[in-house]
Each structure stands twice: as C-alpha cells, then as structure tokens.
Amino acid sequence: MYKLLLSWRYLRTRFIALASIISVTLGVATLIVVNSVMSGFVFEMKSRLHGILSDVEVAAPLLGQIHNPEYHTDVIRKVLGNDIESMTCVVRNPALLTFEVNGRQWTQQVMLLGIDDESFGKVTDFHPYLQNTHKREQFSFNLEEHGYPQWVANGCKDWIGESAWDYRRRKFQKIRQAETRRLEQERLYDLAAAEYLEQQAAKSRAWDANQADDSSATASTAHYDSVDSSEQPIAASPATFIGPQAPDRSSAKKSMSESGFQYVPLPEKAPDFAALHAQRAETASETKPSGLTLAPTHFSQAGGKLRELRKFSPVDAHARFRDEPNVEEFFNPEEDQYTGIILGLAIAKRKTIIDGELTDFYMVRPGDDVQIMFPTVGGTAKPISENCTLVDFYSSNMHEYDSSFAFVPLKELQKIRGMVDPLTGDASVSTIQIKLKEGANLDEARDKLIAQFPPESYPYDIHTWQDTQRPLLSAVNMELTILNLLLFMIIAVAGFGILATFFMIVVEKTKDIGVLKALGAPSSGVMSIFLGYGMALGLVGTGAGVILGLLFVRYINQIAAVVQMITGQEVFDPAIYYFSEIPTIVSPLMVVLVGLGAILIAVLASVLPALRAARLHPVEALRYE
Amino acid sequence: MSRSTAAQPAKLPSSPRKSGTTPLKLATQTLMSATSIHKSYRKGTLEVPVLKGVDLEIAEGSFTAIVGQSGSGKSTLLHLLATLDAPDQGAVYFQDRQIDNLPSRQREAIRNQEFGLIFQFYHLLPELTTLENVLVPKMVQDGFFSYLRNKRAYKKRAADLLEMVGLGHRMTHRPSELSGGEMQRTAIARALISEPSIILADEPTGNLDEQNGDEVLETLNSLRNQENLTVVMVTHDANLAQTADKTIRLVNGKVV
Numbered sequence: 111m112y113k114l115l116l117s118w119r120y121l122r123t124r125f126i127a128l129a130s131i132i133s134v135t136l137g138v139a140t141l142i143v144v145n146s147v148m149s150g151f152v153f154e155m156k157s158r159l160h161g162i163l164s165d166v167e168v169a170a171p172l173l174g175q176i177h178n179p180e181y182h183t184d185v186i187r188k189v190l191g192n193d194i195e196s197m198t199c200v201v202r203n204p205a206l207l208t209f210e211v212n213g214r215q216w217t218q219q220v221m222l223l224g225i226d227d228e229s230f231g232k233v234t235d236f237h238p239y240l241q242n243t244h245k246r247e248q249f250s251f252n253l254e255e256h257g258y259p260q261w262v263a264n265g266c267k268d269w270i271g272e273s274a275w276d277y278r279r280r281k282f283q284k285i286r287q288a289e290t291r292r293l294e295q296e297r298l299y300d301l302a303a304a305e306y307l308e309q310q311a312a313k314s315r316a317w318d319a320n321q322a323d324d325s326s327a328t329a330s331t332a333h334y335d336s337v338d339s340s341e342q343p344i345a346a347s348p349a350t351f352i353g354p355q356a357p358d359r360s361s362a363k364k365s366m367s368e369s370g371f372q373y374v375p376l377p378e379k380a381p382d383f384a385a386l387h388a389q390r391a392e393t394a395s396e397t398k399p400s401g402l403t404l405a406p407t408h409f410s411q412a413g414g415k416l417r418e419l420r421k422f423s424p425v426d427a428h429a430r431f432r433d434e435p436n437v438e439e440f441f442n443p444e445e446d447q448y449t450g451i452i453l454g455l456a457i458a459k460r461k462t463i464i465d466g467e468l469t470d471f472y473m474v475r476p477g478d479d480v481q482i483m484f485p486t487v488g489g490t491a492k493p494i495s496e497n498c499t500l501v502d503f504y505s506s507n508m509h510e511y512d513s514s515f516a517f518v519p520l521k522e523l524q525k526i527r528g529m530v531d532p533l534t535g536d537a538s539v540s541t542i543q544i545k546l547k548e549g550a551n552l553d554e555a556r557d558k559l560i561a562q563f564p565p566e567s568y569p570y571d572i573h574t575w576q577d578t579q580r581p582l583l584s585a586v587n588m589e590l591t592i593l594n595l596l597l598f599m600i601i602a603v604a605g606f607g608i609l610a611t612f613f614m615i616v617v618e619k620t621k622d623i624g625v626l627k628a629l630g631a632p633s634s635g636v637m638s639i640f641l642g643y644g645m646a647l648g649l650v651g652t653g654a655g656v657i658l659g660l661l662f663v664r665y666i667n668q669i670a671a672v673v674q675m676i677t678g679q680e681v682f683d684p685a686i687y688y689f690s691e692i693p694t695i696v697s698p699l700m701v702v703l704v705g706l707g708a709i710l711i712a713v714l715a716s717v718l719p720a721l722r723a724a725r726l727h728p729v730e731a732l733r734y735e
Numbered sequence: 736m737s738r739s740t741a742a743q744p745a746k747l748p749s750s751p752r753k754s755g756t757t758p759l760k761l762a763t764q765t766l767m768s769a770t771s772i773h774k775s776y777r778k779g780t781l782e783v784p785v786l787k788g789v790d791l792e793i794a795e796g797s798f799t800a801i802v803g804q805s806g807s808g809k810s811t812l813l814h815l816l817a818t819l820d821a822p823d824q825g826a827v828y829f830q831d832r833q834i835d836n837l838p839s840r841q842r843e844a845i846r847n848q849e850f851g852l853i854f855q856f857y858h859l860l861p862e863l864t865t866l867e868n869v870l871v872p873k874m875v876q877d878g879f880f881s882y883l884r885n886k887r888a889y890k891k892r893a894a895d896l897l898e899m900v901g902l903g904h905r906m907t908h909r910p911s912e913l914s915g916g917e918m919q920r921t922a923i924a925r926a927l928i929s930e931p932s933i934i935l936a937d938e939p940t941g942n943l944d945e946q947n948g949d950e951v952l953e954t955l956n957s958l959r960n961q962e963n964l965t966v967v968m969v970t971h972d973a974n975l976a977q978t979a980d981k982t983i984r985l986v987n988g989k990v991v
Binding site for chain 1: 814817819820839840843844845846847848852854858859860861862863867871872874875876879925
C-alpha cells in the first residue's frame with residue numbers, strides 16, 4: 111500500500127517528475143504522429159503507385175506482341191487458379207502525341223495503352239481517376255455531353271463550355287464560320303477582279319473598235335485625248351498601260367464566259383475595297399445561312415488526311431476486316447468524334463498567369479482533336495498516325511503516370527497497329543495484366559508464371575507492380591524503418607532522463623528509504639516504490655502522449671494551416687506530394703506498441719535507481735542529516 | 736510476519752494492558768537481552784571498533800536509558816538492538832529468541848510489529864500527512880487488500896494515538912507545517928501504531944528545545960504508563976537518565 115501511496119505522492123509532488131513525463135509525452139506523441147503520417151503517406155503513395163499498374167503483368171517486349179492471348183489467359187488461369195480476381199489484355203506502346211496550341215504544334219512522348227473498356231477497370235484502379243463523373247460509372251470512349259468537372263472551365267477564361275460537346279460544337283462552328291468568311295472574301299475578290307478585267311476588256315474592245323473605225327493612222331495623242339475625254343478617270347491610272355495586251359486577256363475572258371462562267375452584275379465603278387470589307391463583315395455577322403455559307407463537308411480535310419494516311423498504313427491491306435467499310439464516310443466534327451483518347455492530366459495541364467494569379471491552363475481539352483503517331487508492330491516498324499478526340503483526362507495525382515499515359519480503345523489500336531491476323535482475324539496484344547485476389551502473394555504468383563513462361567522460351571517480361579516501382583518502394587520502406595529507429599531514440603533519451611531524475615530522487619529520498627526500512631519495509635518493497643514510480647511516470651507520460659499524438663494527427667491539416675499562417679512557409683505543398691492534404695493512418699497496433707515501449711523504457715530506466723534504493727543500508731541511510 | 740503470531744500469542748490481546756495499571760510489573764521478565772556484542776566500522780582499510788563486548792538485559796515494562804559521550808557507541812548499540820544492523824560478534828535476544836541472525840524478512844516483521852522506533856530527527860515522510868505518517872507501519876505490514884479492508888480500524892487507531900499525543904487537530908498537515916515537538920510526537924504515535932512490545936528511542940529530545948523536549952518526554956512517559964511499554968532510550972541528558980529505571984553507561988564501547 112505504501113508503495114502505491116508513495117509512488118503517487120512522489121509523482122504528484124516532484125516537479126522534476128513533470129519534466130520526465132513531458133519528455134515521455136513528447137516522445138510518444140512524436141512517434142505516433144510521425145508513424146501515422148508516414149503510414150498514411152506510404153499507403154496513399156502505394157495505392158497511387160499501384161493505381162493503373164496491375165498486380166502482376168506478363169508483358170511482351172517493346173514493339174513485340176503476345177500472339178493468341180486467349181491461350182495465354184487460359185494457361186495463366188490454370189497456373190494461378192483461384193488467386194485470380196480478373197485479367198485484361200492491353201496493347202502498350204510508346205507514341206508521339208501532337209496537338210495544336212494556338213496554332214502551334216505541341217508534340218510530346220506518351221505511353222499509349224490500348225485498353226479493353228470492360229475488363230481494364232476491373233484489373234486496375236482506372237475508373238476512379240477519370241475526371242468525368244459519367245465515365246467513372248459508365249465507361250466509354252465517347253465524348254460526353256456533361257460531367258466534366260468545373261476545373262476545365264476555371265482553367266481557361268476564353269473557354270466556358272460546360273460540357274465537352276458544347277465546346278467542340280462551338281469550336282468547329284467558329285472554324286467553319288471563319289472558313290466561310292474566308293471563302294466569301296475570296297469570292298468577292300474574284301468578283302472584283304473579274305469585274306475589273308471585264309472593264310478592261312470592254313475598254314480594249316472599245317479601243318479596238320475605235321481603231322477599226324479610225325483606220326487612218328492618226329496620231330496616238332489624238333487617241334489618248336479621245337480616251338481621256340470619253341472614258342472615266344480610271345484611264346489615268348497606270349492600269350491603262352496594260353492596254354496593248356488587253357486583246358489577249360479579253361479573248362481569255364471570252365473563253366471563260368463561253369465556258370459558262372457566271373458574272374455577278376457589274377458595279378458601276380472600280381471596286382471600293384473598304385466598302386467591300388464592310389459588306390463582307392455584314393454578311394458574315396447577320397446572315398449565316400446565306401447561299402455562300404459552307405457546308406461542313408468543305409473542311410473535313412483533317413479527317414480526309416487521316417483517311418489518306420490510312421491508305422498507306424500496313425493495315426490497309428486488311429481493310430476488309432475493318433468495321434468501317436466506307437472510308438470516305440462523311441465526317442462532321444461538329445457532330446462526330448474520332449476515336450476517343452484519354453490523356454493523363456499532366457500532359458495537358460500547364461501553369462499560366464491570368465490576372466496576376468497563377469492558374470491552370472489546359473492546352474487541350476475534352477472535345478479537342480489530337481494526333482498520335484506510333485510504330486506498327488513487327489521488325490520493320492513503320493510510323494503511323496491517327497486522329498483522336500480527347501474525351502477525358504486521367505488524374506491519379508502520380509505525376510509519373512499522369513504525364514505519360516494515354517488510353518485508347520484496345521480494338522482500334524490493334525487494328526491500326528496491324529496486330530490483327532488478316533487470315534484468322536485473331537488479334538494479338540502486348541501485355542496481359544492480372545489482378546489477384548486480396549491477400550494473394552504477388553511474388554509467388556509471379557514466380558509461378560515465370561516457371562510457366564521461362565525467358566528461355568518466351569520473350570516475356572513478367573513482373574509485379576512492386577517490381578516496377580521497387581526503387582521507390584524500398585527507399586520509402588527504408589526511410590520508415592530508419593525514422594522509427596531514430597524516433598525510438600527520442601523515447602530512449604526520455605528514458606535516460608528518467609534514469610538521471612530517479613537517481614536524483616533516490617539520493618534525495620535516502621532518509622525516507624532508511625525510515626521505511628527501519629519501519630520494516632522489505633528491500634523489494636522499497637524497490638517497487640521506485641519501479642512503480644517509473645511505471646507511473648511512463649503511464650502518465652504515455653497516456654498524455656497518446657492523447658496528444660492522436661489529437662495532433664486528427665487535426666494535422668488545421669495545425670499545418672496555422673503553422674503556415676504564422677510562419678508564412680507552406681508546410682505541406684499538395685503539388686509536391688500529390689495529396690490535397692496530409693494523409694494519416696492511425697494503426698491501433700502501432701499506438702499500443704509505442705505506448706508499451708515507452709512504459710517499458712520508463713520502467714527499465716527506473717530499475718537501476720530502484721536497485722540502488724533497495725540496497726541502501728538503513729543505518730547508513732538514517733545517518734544522513 | 737507469520738512469525739509474529741507464533742512468537743507472542745500473549746501480546747495480541749493487548750488492550751488489557753492499556754487499562755492495567757501495574758500488574759505485570761511483578762513479573763519483571765527479561766524482554767530483550769544482548770550478550771558480548773562487538774561491532775566495528777571500517778573506514779577505508781582502518782577498522783574502528785565501536786562496541787567491545789556489551790552485555791545488557793532489558794526487563795519488560797522497564798525504562799532503560801543508555802548514556803554516554805558521543806562516539807561511545809550508544810546509537811550503534813540501539814541500532815543493533817533494533818536489528819537495523821548486525822553485530823560482528825555476540826547475539827541479541829528478544830523474548831528468549833536470538834533475532835540478530837534471523838532472515839531479513841523476519842527481522843523486518845519484528846521491527847514492524849514488535850519495535851517502535853523513534854529517531855532524533857523524527858524521520859517523517861515529507862510527502863505524507865501526519866495521519867498517513869502514523870499509518871506507514873500498518874501499510875508496510877499489510878498487503879494492499881488487507882490494508883484496504885482494515886483501513887477504517889487503522890485510521891481510527893491512528894487518530895486516537897494522534898489525539899493522545901495532542902495532535903488531533905493536525906492530522907491532515909504535512910510534516911513541514913509542524914513544529915519540531917509536534918513532529919516528534921507524530922513519530923511517537925507512529926512508533927505506537929503497531930502496538931509494539933518495546934520502544935527504542937534514539938535521543939528523541941536531542942533536536943528539540945527544552946520546552947518541546949519536556950513535552951515529548953511527558954507524552955512518552957504518560958503513554959508508557961498507559962500502555963505499559965518497555966522503553967529503551969539513548970540520551971546524553973543526565974537528568975533524563977536519572978528518571979530511568981535503569982541506566983546503562985557506555986564508555987569506549989563498553990558498559991561501565
């Protein structure tokens with residue numbers, strides 16, 4: 111009883127005990143906070159790293175292919191048995207992505223993935239990272255009317271399209287109008303030119319007639335006079351000097367008119383270009399459906415180009431296997447889209463300054479067309495290019511992925527790259543991705559697959575997602591281990607603090623120890639006072655530390671905000687860490703272990719002083735005064 | 736602790752002693768004795784003899800004073816009697832039983848239940864209140880649960896004792912809030928809580944002024960009469976020694 115009472119009283123009355131408690135508290139709180147943040151960070155990072163990487167992957171080398179994927183999936187299913195959750199086939203190859211930013215070409219390298227609409231999302235965490243809310247639920251490669259997040263609108267002030275189709279329609283409508291205006295202008299110029307020529311021709315005709323009438327070789331001055339007097343001031347213009355050549359031109363004009371060229375009624379005077387301009391502007395602005403407005407057909411050149419290119423692609427030999435028999439099918443970009451493509455957000459996103467504020471700028475947006483160029487399969491790979499319509503962005507917040515991945519439909523890519531056997535119609539793939547059931551051993555599965563497809567006989571690269579990200583993962587793991595080790599040192603330091611404190615207290619309490627022994631307290635009892643004291647210190651310190659640590663973890667983002675407000679230094683930059691806020695995971699086991707460790711250290715630190723106290727000779731102890 | 740029940744069945748029903756005036760004095764049994772005790776302390780390589788063959792007998796119910804100059808070994812003798820230290824030679828007997836060679840557990844039990852110790856410097860525990868200080872021997876004696884069970888009775892007895900020594904109003908005070916005399920009276924109450932057979936006091940008035948010292952001695956004397964206690968007191972106060980039933984004078988480690 112006296113042990114508890116004295117432990118408790120010592121704890122309550124010693125100010126120095128508070129220092130020990132605080133050191134234990136801080137140590138425990140730090141360990142909990144750092145561990146929670148680190149494990150949250152690692153978890154988030156792992157899930158992001160894992161993101162669109164499948165658990166296990168059987169990959170053909172670059173430009174290579176896996177023929178007969180059905181056979182392979184059957185074999186894999188047999189080898190891995192019940193561990194398989196789902197499988198998907200993917201075509202993966204590097205490609206060049208080109209798009210226009212304000213009339214200038216922007217080209218960059220991407221990793222093009224041909225994915226299966228249905229199974230790819232089951233194997234990887236693909237869908238949750240899509241930006242379009244409809245696509246997350248109902249995936250397709252079609253451009254959506256709605257569901258694109260507001261950021262697209264915020265990013266670009268000149269483009270306020272709420273949905274991608276709106277944007278696309280408006281964009282191509284604008285292009286069409288501009289084109290119409292251009293053609294209209296050209297036509298008016300033609301008209302003016304024709305009119306002018308006609309005038310000249312008339313003039314030369316008149317001159318010819320004059321010559322014929324006045325066959326006597328009158329002085330040319332007379333002719334000039336007559337011209338001057340009879341004709342308009344135009345005659346003074348230098349253009350009249352082309353006079354001598356006029357007969358040829360008039361004949362040409364004649365032949366033109368003979369061939370059915372329709373002249374617009376001639377203006378009285380030479381074309382007034384300013385007026386013409388105004389008139390054109392008027393036409394362009396008010397009357398759209400005029401006879402001169404172009405049908406969309408006129409500028410489907412982009413599509414036409416693609417189709418031309420397709421003629422040269424090796425696939426063209428297999429044109430009969432294509433779904434679209436009519437290559438010259440009418441393509442209206444206001445209504446139609448090319449093959450859908452999904453780009454990593456970081457490919458398109460740049461920072462810009464709008465109104466003095468750093469803002470995101472999207473170089474391409476859903477609804478824009480992009481061009482991808484990539485090699486065909488096989489030894490003599492040839493580049494082919496294809497137009498695609500950007501239908502969505504992909505953002506896993508892993509910059510490595512977001513800045514390099516582009517997704518297109520598997521079947522399209524197989525066709526274009528020449529991966530479809532012209533005789534059988536079987537398509538090859540380049541990668542088979544496998545998702546294993548929860549808890550399945552990835553390395554074991556990989557080794558089984560390697561045994562099944564040994565590199566001696568199969569040119570496949572078989573690896574888990576962890577193999578792919580091994581350097582990063584092992585670095586993070588090592589960091590975590592070392593951090594824990596270092597932090598445990600903090601508690602150890604607190605332990606030594608307790609040790610020193612306790613030695614001091616034992617010296618201070620020597621007399622009391624003597625009294626207790628004189629009153630019949632056994633050595634073990636005296637010892638347990640100090641062990642109990644240490645334990646009490648550990649318990650109180652740990653309890654406070656656990657509470658403090660958990661509170662800190664709970665409000666870590668608010669705390670970071672406050673610290674940022676005070677110091678002006680950004681504590682947590684989401685752009686660097688890919689996370690919008692500091693991720694934390696509190697593992698109960700970790701908290702318990704840290705707490706037990708701290709208490710154990712406190713008790714261990716009090717063992718030596720307690721032993722010393724127990725060994726004190728009562729007479730010696732009482733002699734102190 | 737198990738020993739105590741066997742050793743003194745006669746002592747447990749101790750309440751009659753309180754009421755009894757002097758009926759047991761007739762017996763004059765020897766309660767404690769020591770034979771040819773030698774004790775020396777080591778100071779480095781030098782061996783300093785303190786006690787050189789001391790014999791003494793303490794009759795039950797008597798008041799024995801041990802006197803001598805400082806350094807004569809009187810405190811050492813008291814410590815040996817209280818089994819706080821072991822003699823180099825010789826033996827200490829308590830109730831006809833050699834106690835200096837007992838295992839530490841049994842010695843602790845005897846100290847706790849048979850001896851009441853009073854020190855020159857009171858030696859109260861500063862973290863505990865007066866009442867708790869008086870209860871310490873009981874806390875040491877009992878385990879956690881038996882203490883809790885008996886707590887009420889113990890507290891009552893401790894309060895009675897404090898009342899007896901005139902400190903009924905200071906039970907919740909810390910030692911630092913008490914005067915020297917009050918502290919020593921608290922120490923007396925503590926020495927009595929276990930109803931000991933013998934009080935061993937080491938210059939209980941040595942650190943007190945005359946008035947306080949007299950008060951303490953008065954208290955001790957009245958208690959001795961009330962509870963029929965055997966008292967062994969180390970002192971260098973000649974007047975005090977004269978009031979004792981028996982005086983043992985130590986000179987250079989020997990009884991004169």
